[in-house]
Structures are given as C-alpha cells and as structure tokens.
Amino acid sequence: QVQLVESGGGLVQAGGSLRLSCAVSGRTDVNYAMAWFRQGPDNERAFVAAIYWNDLLTNYADYVRGRFTVSKDDAKFTVNLQMNSLKDTDTGVYHCAATTGYMTTRAGAYDYWGQGTQVTVSS
Numbered sequence: 001q002v003q004l005v006e007s008g009g010g011l012v013q014a015g016g017s018l019r020l021s022c023a024v025s026g027r028t029d030v031n032y033a034m035a036w037f038r039q040g041p042d043n044e045r046a047f048v049a050a051i052y053w054n055d056l057l058t059n060y061a062d063y064v065r066g067r068f069t070v071s072k073d074d075a076k077f078t079v080n081l082q083m084n085s086l087k088d089t090d091t092g093v094y095h096c097a098a099t100t101g102y103m104t105t106r107a108g109a110y111d112y113w114g115q116g117t118q119v120t121v122s123s
Contacts, residue, residue, distance in 0.1 A: 090121050
C-alpha cells in the first residue's frame with residue numbers, strides 16, 4: 001500500500017506558474033504508474049499527466065502538453081507537476097494517484113489517491 005500527500009497549490013494569476021508535489025510513502029519498491037488528475041466543480045476527475053515510478057515514461061493530456069511537466073525526485077520520494085502558462089481553465093483540485101497497473105488516463109484505474117491541493121487561476 002502507498003500513501004500520497006499533495007502540496008503546492010495556491011492562487012496565481014493567469015500566465016503564472018505553480019509547482020505541485022506529491023509525497024509518496026509506504027511501499028515504494030513497486031513500479032507504480034503515478035498520475036495527476038484535476039477535479040472540477042462537477043467533481044469529475046480529468047487526467048492531467050502521468051509518469052512511471054521506476055522509469056522516465058510520461059504521458060500528458062493534450063490541453064497541458066507543452067505547459068506542464070511531470071517529474072519525480074527519487075531522493076525525496078516525490079512526484080512533481082510543474083505548471084507554467086496557467087489558464088483560468090486550469091483551476092481545480094489537483095489529486096495525485098497511483099496504480100500498480102499500466103499507465104492510463106482513466107481515473108477509475110487508480111487505486112490510491114491523495115486528498116488533493118487547490119489550484120486557483122485568476123484571469
């Protein structure tokens with residue numbers, strides 16, 4: 001089992017940047033697929049980006065490609081999301097998630113979730 005805790009959210013103006021971090025604890029010897037999802041007012045969780053815990057393979061939603069970068073810090077056991085050129089449509093609660101299965105954009109495939117961190121982009 002793995003525990004996930006997000007941090008780094010906040011209020012930023014459109015065009016600005018934020019860096020989210022997901023602290024991973026528990027069983028870290030498993031090659032999880034780690035993902036970020038954005039939860040909007042409708043409570044739907046939209047895929048943002050993903051990375052495998054043990055290699056560099058990544059995937060991005062089209063609407064963040066070129067603006068967001070997902071990475072991991074092996075020394076700190078964190079998965080990070082660097083968000084640049086933020087838009088008001090990026091507003092939402094950002095959740096970190098993990099699965100022992102294959103990397104996927106489907107929220108239902110992820111077994112472990114953090115509590116989320118709020119990102120608000122003002123236009």
